[in-house]
Amino acid sequence: MKEKVKLNDLKIGMHITLPSSWLSHNFLKSNFLIDSTALLKEVQSQKLSHVIVDTEKSSLQEEPTAESLAYLSHNDAVNDPKNEPPPEEWNSHDAVPDTLIEAIESKKLSAEEKAKAVYLNSLTMMKGLLEKPTAENIHASKAAISSITDLILSDDKMAESLLRITSHDFYTYTHSVNVGVSSLLLAKALFKGSDAHDLHELGAGFFLHDLGKVKVNPEVLNKPARLTEAEMRHVRIHPYQGYKLLESANALSEECRLIIMQHHEFIDGTGYPRSLKGEEIHVYGKICGIADVFDALTAERSYKKAMTNFGALTLMKEKMISHFDKKIFGSFVQLY
DSSP, X not given: OEEEEOGGGOOTXXXXXXXXXXXXXXXXXXXXXXXXXXXXXXHHTSSOSOEEEETTTOOOOOOOOHHHHTTSSOSHHHHOTTTOOOOSOOOTTOOSOHHHHHHHHOSSSOHHHHHHHHHHHHHHXXXXXXXXXXXXXXXHHHHHHHHHHHHHHHOHHXXXXXXXXXXXXXXXXXXXXXXXXXXXXXXXXHTTTOOSSOHHHHHHHHHTTTGGGGGXXXXXXXXXXXXXXXXXXXXXXXXXXXHHHHHHTTOOOHHHHHHHHHTTOOTTSOOSSSOOOGGGSOHHHHHHHHHHHHHHHTSOBTTBOOOOHHHHHHHHHHHSGGGSOHHHHHHHHTTO
């Protein structure tokens, strides 16, 4: 449902369309989610009588229901699902939380409630996998990711909600889930109507793209400051290490190989590990690369504040566009 709203009545979480041409304002696009106080104030400073609010795409805070409490990892997480870490306890013999499967299969949860439950339990699953990346756990996680992929492909409203609730910390497991979700949604948009792509294996590759970081020195990976050049060289082993982990587990599809090995390659040849250029980079690697950079920019780090979605997309467009396939980047922008 769409309705006219005066600028003074706007709130963070509203998805708006500006009633003027794209060229008449300084925003990246004419329709977007207001996701910060700064962006809200910038919109309210425009010389407009009103904007159009899409209530279905908006994500104003809602009170949780009794149904949602049954699926969330902690009661505290309901109040602030973006900042709550997953439970510390994790049984290695049960790589996928039962509550994740229950949430995916539930017919009682609303789209927003299901998105919160799936997101929090996906964090738990990825955290556990990174702690113990055995062949058994890799296969179990891939099976769960396949179910998440089916849900994202079949339920548009839940998928949009899932994209909106992503956390902004920079734990590897959080980053893995965020990139997995946004990459899948981008692939869904790009490959709509095509049966030439195995979306289940793409989903696995997107979620597991950083699995090789388990082979990176934790002191380097969690360093609360910018890395030195030597430390960066060490971190850059993770694509190959991820490839080796999946290969050893007999879980390496061609889709996973391309994503894991190419998600840090850039169109202009400045990426790693092979400095590929242009069409040398597969479309799957290009998709994951864009989502990876976006999530890094919007993440809170000890040495930098998180950028808003709008700020990150603007920076990528104005300062980093030579890294990306422009057409694919344009489709990524439309997700937000």
